[in-house]
Amino acid sequence: MELSKEESLKAWQANAAFWDQTMGDTSNRFHLEVVRPRVNELLDVQPIDFILDIACGNGNYSAYLAAQGVNVVAFDYASEMIRLAKKRWARFEDKITFCIADATEEESLLALRRERPFTKAVSNMAIMDITDVEVLFRCVNRLLTPEGVFVFATQHPCFVTRTEKYMTPHAYRGEAIAGQPQEHCYYHRSMQDLFQVCFRNGFVIDGFYEECYGKKETPDVIILRAVKRK
Numbered sequence: 454m455e456l457s458k459e460e461s462l463k464a465w466q467a468n469a470a471f472w473d474q475t476m477g478d479t480s481n482r483f484h485l486e487v488v489r490p491r492v493n494e495l496l497d498v499q500p501i502d503f504i505l506d507i508a509c510g511n512g513n514y515s516a517y518l519a520a521q522g523v524n525v526v527a528f529d530y531a532s533e534m535i536r537l538a539k540k541r542w543a544r545f546e547d548k549i550t551f552c553i554a555d556a557t558e559e560e561s562l563l564a565l566r567r568e569r570p571f572t573k574a575v576s577n578m579a580i581m582d583i584t585d586v587e588v589l590f591r592c593v594n595r596l597l598t599p600e601g602v603f604v605f606a607t608q609h610p611c612f613v614t615r616t617e618k619y620m621t622p623h624a625y626r627g628e629a630i631a632g633q634p635q636e637h638c639y640y641h642r643s644m645q646d647l648f649q650v651c652f653r654n655g656f657v658i659d660g661f662y663e664e665c666y667g668k669k670e671t672p673d674v675i676i677l678r679a680v681k682r683k
């Protein structure tokens with residue numbers, strides 16, 4: 454798509470301190486009310502889980518998992534985000550391994566492999582920020598146990614956009630949180646493109662929600678559970 458990964462990364466590096474301050478320890482109201490409840494439901498965390506947190510930002514969701522006793526590997530390509538996450542969550546250093554990794558690079562993703570495969574993977578509000586997601590879905594499938602699950606929440610492609618285009622993948626600049634230092638890059642994919650990237654890469658979808666912020670009739674977010682096919 455027409456906005457480069459280099460531009461995207463530059464914006465997230467510049468936004469990292471603001472993001473860390475704004476999301477804090479618990480994340481914001483939007484995440485707590487719109488994103489987390491359905492992500493939690495579909496992820497159905499168990500103490501024996503070993504979870505990959507994709508594009509973890511300041512690590513607030515990883516910490517939420519770690520507080521339940523779960524072991525997590527969390528990654529983001531913005532080194533500044535990871536530096537701040539490590540600092541903020543030093544008390545969970547036995548539970549969370551924070552890594553710098555790029556979700557668009559196969560080698561970078563496969564280097565996240567540990568001594569055992571991940572039982573689950575999660576990504577909160579980041580799929581729409583990632584330049585290309587084909588490699589990510591392919592590698593997550595390889596990193597998961599048989600029948601492992603990948604739960605992701607992302608911007609609703611039908612109702613949340615700054616452009617008139619829907620069918621054609623395209624990129625645009627925008628703001629996730631009012632006042633962030635720099636606009637960042639969004640990468641629009643239609644609903645069928647999102648479903649098909651799952652199907653092409655060995656997943657079936659067995660959970661799906663559309664969620665609204667406040668009382669309105671147009672949803673802001675979709676939350677999907679993709680299960681690794683046998």
Ligand SMILES: C[S@@+](CC[C@H](N)C(=O)[O-])C[C@H]1O[C@@H](n2cnc3c(N)ncnc32)[C@H](O)[C@@H]1O
Nearest residue numbers: 465508509510529530531555556557577579583
């Ligand atoms: C909207 S933030 C969400 C962060 C976190 N998941 C949360 O819920 O607070 C999007 C994140 O995606 C990360 N990101 C974007 N493209 C990425 C890539 N190619 N690889 C890894 N992280 C990426 C950004 O650095 C940023 O931290």
